[in-house]
Amino acid sequence: MSTSTTPPDAAAPAGRPLLVTMGDPAGIGPECVLQAFHRGALAGCVVVGSAAVLRRAGVALGRPAMLAVLDGTASRPFDGWPDAVPPGSLAVVEPPGLPEGLDALPWGRVDARAGRASALCVDTAAGWVLDGQAEALVTAPIHKAAWAAAGIHDPGHTERLQALSARGGPLPPVRMMLTNGELSVVLVTIHLALRAAIDALSTERILQTLQITDHAWRQRGLPRPRIAVAGLNPHAGEDGLFGDEEQRLIAPAIAAARSQGLDVCGPFPPDTVFMRARHTSVRPGAFDVVVAMTHDHGLIPVKYLGVENGVNVTLGLPLRRTSPDHGTAFDIAGTGVADPRSLEAAVRYARGDAPRGR
Amino acid sequence: MSTSTTPPDAAAPAGRPLLVTMGDPAGIGPECVLQAFHRGALAGCVVVGSAAVLRRAGVALGRPAMLAVLDGTASRPFDGWPDAVPPGSLAVVEPPGLPEGLDALPWGRVDARAGRASALCVDTAAGWVLDGQAEALVTAPIHKAAWAAAGIHDPGHTERLQALSARGGPLPPVRMMLTNGELSVVLVTIHLALRAAIDALSTERILQTLQITDHAWRQRGLPRPRIAVAGLNPHAGEDGLFGDEEQRLIAPAIAAARSQGLDVCGPFPPDTVFMRARHTSVRPGAFDVVVAMTHDHGLIPVKYLGVENGVNVTLGLPLRRTSPDHGTAFDIAGTGVADPRSLEAAVRYARGDAPRGR
Numbered sequence: 001m002s003t004s005t006t007p008p009d010a011a012a013p014a015g016r017p018l019l020v021t022m023g024d025p026a027g028i029g030p031e032c033v034l035q036a037f038h039r040g041a042l043a044g045c046v047v048v049g050s051a052a053v054l055r056r057a058g059v060a061l062g063r064p065a066m067l068a069v070l071d072g073t074a075s076r077p078f079d080g081w082p083d084a085v086p087p088g089s090l091a092v093v094e095p096p097g098l099p100e101g102l103d104a105l106p107w108g109r110v111d112a113r114a115g116r117a118s119a120l121c122v123d124t125a126a127g128w129v130l131d132g133q134a135e136a137l138v139t140a141p142i143h144k145a146a147w148a149a150a151g152i153h154d155p156g157h158t159e160r161l162q163a164l165s166a167r168g169g170p171l172p173p174v175r176m177m178l179t180n181g182e183l184s185v186v187l188v189t190i191h192l193a194l195r196a197a198i199d200a201l202s203t204e205r206i207l208q209t210l211q212i213t214d215h216a217w218r219q220r221g222l223p224r225p226r227i228a229v230a231g232l233n234p235h236a237g238e239d240g241l242f243g244d245e246e247q248r249l250i251a252p253a254i255a256a257a258r259s260q261g262l263d264v265c266g267p268f269p270p271d272t273v274f275m276r277a278r279h280t281s282v283r284p285g286a287f288d289v290v291v292a293m294t295h296d297h298g299l300i301p302v303k304y305l306g307v308e309n310g311v312n313v314t315l316g317l318p319l320r321r322t323s324p325d326h327g328t329a330f331d332i333a334g335t336g337v338a339d340p341r342s343l344e345a346a347v348r349y350a351r352g353d354a355p356r357g358r
Numbered sequence: 359m360s361t362s363t364t365p366p367d368a369a370a371p372a373g374r375p376l377l378v379t380m381g382d383p384a385g386i387g388p389e390c391v392l393q394a395f396h397r398g399a400l401a402g403c404v405v406v407g408s409a410a411v412l413r414r415a416g417v418a419l420g421r422p423a424m425l426a427v428l429d430g431t432a433s434r435p436f437d438g439w440p441d442a443v444p445p446g447s448l449a450v451v452e453p454p455g456l457p458e459g460l461d462a463l464p465w466g467r468v469d470a471r472a473g474r475a476s477a478l479c480v481d482t483a484a485g486w487v488l489d490g491q492a493e494a495l496v497t498a499p500i501h502k503a504a505w506a507a508a509g510i511h512d513p514g515h516t517e518r519l520q521a522l523s524a525r526g527g528p529l530p531p532v533r534m535m536l537t538n539g540e541l542s543v544v545l546v547t548i549h550l551a552l553r554a555a556i557d558a559l560s561t562e563r564i565l566q567t568l569q570i571t572d573h574a575w576r577q578r579g580l581p582r583p584r585i586a587v588a589g590l591n592p593h594a595g596e597d598g599l600f601g602d603e604e605q606r607l608i609a610p611a612i613a614a615a616r617s618q619g620l621d622v623c624g625p626f627p628p629d630t631v632f633m634r635a636r637h638t639s640v641r642p643g644a645f646d647v648v649v650a651m652t653h654d655h656g657l658i659p660v661k662y663l664g665v666e667n668g669v670n671v672t673l674g675l676p677l678r679r680t681s682p683d684h685g686t687a688f689d690i691a692g693t694g695v696a697d698p699r700s701l702e703a704a705v706r707y708a709r710g711d712a713p714r715g716r
Contacts, residue, residue, distance in 0.1 A: 190592065191592055191593075191596075191599075191600055192592070192600060193591045193592075193595070193600045193601025193602075193603075194552070194556060194590055194591050194592075194601060194603075195553070195556055195601065196600075196601070197592075198552060198553055232552055233551045233552050234548065234549055234550070234551075234552075234555075234652075234653035234654060235549075237551070238549075242549055242550060242551045242554075243551025243552060243553065243554070244551075245551075245552075270654040270657075270658060271653070271654050271657035271658050271661050272661055272665070274658060274662055275661050275662050275663070275664065275665070278662065294592075295592035295629070296592060296628040296629050296655055297654055297655075297658065299628075299629035300628060300629050300632060300655065300658045300659050301658050301659065301662045303629050303630055303633050304632055304633050304636065304659045304662050304663075305633070305662075306633065307630070307633070
């Protein structure tokens, strides 16, 4: 973990790998992983998945990879692992209990075995990270319906990782961050109807978002991240003329965060705060990260210039976890045309490579 | 008016000017106008305003302009007007009744005389355009509080132009479009609290927006504009899982518009439709224009890359009207640092210069 607050010597035990789960075997995850490997983007990574599935992805790409399969049943599979991986090989570890025949599943179809396998990879990999055996977790896309078919009722990675992290205790509050080279956005609400999202806003929820955001960025090495808060209403309510959520809910959360020493300002008009926060090669942004009240206020700008370099980061978990900003893309799975850049960006972010955490 | 449907010979009477109102005399309007003139961006334009105010702006800029003042009391002030304007001069026409002493008003202050003057310029210029004496109207920013101080209760240009256009009859329904070189967005709702904006959505209002949008783009020479409709909820509701406005209100409006022959599709997830519609030099956008349900869904992406080239276009009026995408900026008025590019873009758009209407 390279941060500016942690000297290299004090960093994690040398050689702890980043774990990359393969995702749903019938989706584009395996081929994105293999593409990223061929493009040299998986240094320091071990793939958690099925070797047979990865071999099939190599065939689909017309470019197989040499695999070095580590022993997933060992109590410490990653001790000295780089020595077990010949140069030019992709390190893979198979979670114990992986179903057979995954490489015979049809591409692009919901299947309970695929769901069971992708969940097992996530569970096992998360366990290794939580145990301190691995550095961080990068998850290729799973399919919600395949999980449901396998009897797994978590709607996605985030909820499953919350439950795993809780180890039976209360769920840690988490927030979704989407980041690319230019803009980082943390969302107060996500998968709710817009009306319900407005109803769900509270000073407490907004303050918690600010605290989670600040903590995550400090952990990443920025001693005092500059957090901007976007309002909810046009012109951030124009002094109450177009809505009072800014005055009633958002401003008190900002005041509370500031009283705790956080560098938070706003609420700003939603239509210009993202533009102001945008970092380009010629102009640094005015803020490190923007907190948005709704899914689309935050995701419209971060996706506007393209999703190829978008990284989804779950803030608030006791493990570092990133993922590419796309799904299983069943319509193109197995054709070899999937774009691995978002996965590569997720690996870079998990590694801590991005400048100033971006 | 240069369009692909109207042959040049059938165009408007040769020499009809574009009218550019000076805006609030205490704001940045006059200096933006003068800057634009010095940058060669006002060919074919006549400024409707006070010659004294424009002279003061020239002093503020450290670069005065030669003014050619046309007779605003004439019944047809623009007949043969180019002959009255020596090369290198800025054509100006003063509306009859302009208050005295406007060039002595302090910069950056709300003043009833300034409000009265800027409204008179708008009223007079709009009258000339509605009478067919001028081609189109470009409005520099007015100050709402100055209008109020002058006893003018319209909150902005749009409402005043609606009233002027109605000539006592019912107000024409209008919609705001924001456009730049890459993206054009039309808004179903604007200055309402987000909750109220959701309440204000109806199939009728959305359909009317689609009709106004289609009509305006056809008038501009695009025979069948490709209109995309952004949903309201995350993932456009994900089949009703996160809200039903897409199914209940938006889809029926799209169906009705299509049955009338309009090229409309959607509703699309708000977080990716603007990215898909974006035109760049290397990739044409998938749509000509996006209709957004809320102020910020539409304006976040169109402002994300900068507001310098943004143009505000009022669709639905019986006259062509554009304006720069900024206000009076009282904080910098008179300092000469105001950026004239948005005004210049507004002039280009009013003239019909932008490729394919963009």
